[in-house]
Amino acid sequence: METNTIMNSVSETVPVEDAVSTKAGGKQPLYAPRIPVYPKRVSGTFRRIKWIALTVLLGIYYLLPWLRWDRGPGAPDQAVLIDMPNRRAYFFFIEIWPQEVYYLVGILILAALGLFFATSLAGRVWCGYACPQTVWTDLFMWVERRVEGDRNARMRLDRKPFGLAKAARKLAKHAIWLVIAFLTGGAWIMYFADAPTVLREIFTLQASETIYFFTGFFTVTTYIMAGWAREQVCTYMCPYARFQGAMLDEDSLVVTYQRWRGEPRGKHKKGTSWEGRGHCVDCNQCVAVCPTGIDIRDGQQLECIGCGLCIDACNGVMDKVGLPRGLITFDTAANQQARAAGKPTRYRLARPRTIIYALLMIIIAGTMLWGLTFRTTLEVSVLRDRSPLFVTLSDGDIRNGYTFKVLNMTREARVYTVALSGLDGATLTIIGATPRDDTSAEVTVKPDSVGTYRLYVRLPRDRVTASSLPLSFVVTDQSTGTTALHQTVFRGP
């Protein structure tokens, strides 16, 4: 432990090493120190999958904001952009207005269901391969290994007294970490403003305080989370580790040590018999490579992020001692019981839980797709006046007022015809519109904006047969013929 300033005073009475242990009659300390984890380098199938996932995900993260997408003049040409000041979100050909936040809700629901689905099938694969915490930690660990060496070298280095060589290595590591963290924080900002402009502004010191603040904020969080906190984020901070148990069942594939095959474990001398003992040679390689520092042989536990690196490590050892691979493997609890009892195994990937998750995902995705396909670039909202409900005119006629809004979600000015229907004898007036006849008028709305109008409907007194009469407004986009219907009521005495 390098930094222990506050705790040093405490550790005078309670040694750090002894912090979790209990001394007879002694009081326990306030805290448990982190047991440092020095994951060892490993190679194999799962490590390769992790490298591929890391490359693809980081590639998307850093490069996506630089992708251009032509939307015509007056619109940003960034493919993925969340434009907070102008209240617009752009995703390739999709342009989202604030009231369409249900698309975001849909994505969040899909993400949650996808997480449940993947977990019920194959355990915490999200945690092991795709979670940003895992991806950046992996990247930071790679840097650490390049600078300070592998597990044993790092442990030696940390035990050494502080000297010039140690300082140089530590400094180099943290410097590279900070650069990566800064690039991460900087890339985050790119999703909220035009990427090339922001980049230029950041380095010419012309960017806004907000941009510097968030870049700095995400730089610091990335550095702390991926460099220092690491597996503690998964164990202590992330709620997912705590409720994953609800998503797993006996048919979920999880990283499993095959106890029936491995026990009793013990060191093995080359050439001696395997009779009467398990296949686990107690080499501790599975523990050495684990990024969360646990022993998978203790069974399923909340610290396990399901990355499968222990499988790679164990397979390497099994190859060396000439035993079949898969002492540690992705398997289900049910199959483990069957194998231990010598019964046939079976995989039940399709079971009520997974089918329900899949169906829900299809329904949500389908609904969103339907919404996007039939998404109209014209939306109308009509708010009937509440105060007053209606106005009596001098000749006894009744008039209702409405606030009428047309959302023109296109990039050019549009002319809309607003027509009244469903109320015989009624006449329509719109302030600021060009009248066509007694029941319709034309309004011109500027590109990418909302036109707001005062709209009046007048009905002769003898036609007001009830205190509430249905009526509707039909809005037609003159250039495309798209119509939107809005139903409301006409109130009278």
Add this chain to the structure above:
Amino acid sequence: MPTKIEKDSVTGTHTTGHEWDGIKELDTPLPRWWVYVFYACILWAVGYWVLYPSWPYGRDYLRGALGWSMRAEITEDMAAARAAQAGIRGRIEAASLERIVADPDLLTFAIVGGAAAFADNCAPCHGSGGAGAKGYPNLADDDWLWGGSLDAIETTIRYGIRSSHEETRISDMPRFGADELLEPDEIDAVAEYVLSFTGRATDAAAAKRGADIFAENCAACHGDKGEGTQELGAPRLNDAIWLYGGDKATIVETVTNARRGVMPTWVGRLDEATIKMLTVYEHSLGGGT
């Protein structure tokens, strides 16, 4: 109460000594980083006391080294908002009312800004949507005491009615009953006649008597057929809209004591742009008639 603190054999951790139906609570130590974050929060709080307004003392409070205050912040925000609106407000101030109504940008801004000013200044009497109340004219209908054109509305807002301003609009209906200009039965007859304009007279003979009295005393301002005179602020009596009520008892009361509602002058209290925006907003409330 804690009973017996013992060491848990599985985790090697002490129990707290609390026990509920055989379930014992482990005294698991917090992770060190958590404790650090806790101390950091305490330091943060101390920093906050120093930098921001915090402890009260006597009639004052610690103002903080940064000198920050919520009031100053809102003042700044308001100033920024005013600065952002300065351009369009300037255009509204310079433009004629007709120009404002013809320009979609100015019209939209004036209606929204007028609505806000209306809610602040006018709604207490005229109602939130301009619907008015007894004695406070409805601004959402098409019957205007002093005229519903843009200019007429602006004049009314500017100088008020029976206000303290020297250019105020004034109309003084005589107190026919209170000042004994008419006998009670004459007032009753006139009221019947007024009701006949809208076909509501029940006593034809009285209405007939009232016609002459009306012609002598009322028609000069209210017109021969009760059509009213906007230049004089004399209301129409032949429509469905009544400021104080159109039933006979109320009409008798109006003729007896007269009505002299007051609207304050707003010139000098509201700036020119606001008065224009209010005018345009109120004009739109009445449907532009």
